Amino acid sequence: MKKYNVTVNGTSYEITLEVVDAAEVKAAPAAAAAPAPVAAPAAAPAPVAAGGETVTSPMPGTILSVNVQNGAKVSKGDVLMVLEAMKMENEIIAPCDGTIASVNVQNGAAVETGATLCVIA
Numbered sequence: 001m002k003k004y005n006v007t008v009n010g011t012s013y014e015i016t017l018e019v020v021d022a023a024e025v026k027a028a029p030a031a032a033a034a035p036a037p038v039a040a041p042a043a044a045p046a047p048v049a050a051g052g053e054t055v056t057s058p059m060p061g062t063i064l065s066v067n068v069q070n071g072a073k074v075s076k077g078d079v080l081m082v083l084e085a086m087k088m089e090n091e092i093i094a095p096c097d098g099t100i101a102s103v104n105v106q107n108g109a110a111v112e113t114g115a116t117l118c119v120i121a
Contacts (some may be wrong), residue, residue, distance in 0.1 A: 052121045053096050057111045061085030066107055068118065072100045080118060081105070096120060 006013050064082040068074060074094040083090045101121040105111060 052101055052119050053098065054119050055080060055092060055095065055117045057083060057092075057113055057115045057117055058090070059083070059085045060112050061090070061110075063105045063107055063109045063111060063117075064089060066103060066105065068100045068103060070100055070103055074098060074100060074120060083111070092117060094120060 001016050001018055003014060003016050006015055061083045062085075064084050066081045068078075068080050074080065075097050076094055078094045079091045080094055080100075081092045083092055098120040101119040103118045104116045105118070111117065
C-alpha cells in the first residue's frame with residue numbers, strides 16, 4: 001500500500017493505493033450487453049437543389065427567431081436562426097456561402113433532431 005496526497009479544487013485528500021503486479025490482475029467478467037434502442041424513422045428530408053446544402057437541427061428544441069428569408073444571400077458563418085434547447089439559445093450558422101432556397105420553419109416551431117431548417121443553394 002502506498003499513500004498519496006491529492007489536491008482537488010483546493011481541497012487536499014489523502015488516498016491509499018494498493019500496488020499489484022499485472023499477473024495478479026484478473027479480468028472482470030463481461031456484463032451482458034444492453035439491447036440497442038430502436039430509433040424512430042426520420043422524416044424524409046426536403047429535396048435539395050443540385051449543389052445545395054441542407055441545414056438541419058442539431059437537437060430538438062424551439063425556433064426562437066428566423067433571421068433569413070427565401071432569396072436572401074448568406075455567407076459562411078452568418079446566423080440563420082436561433083434554436084432554444086434546454087433553456088439555452090443556440091445559433092444555427094450558415095455552413096457555406098449561398099442563397100436561401102427555402103426556409104422550412106417559422107418562429108415558435110418545435111423541431112426534432114435532424115429536421116430540415118432551411119436549404120442554401
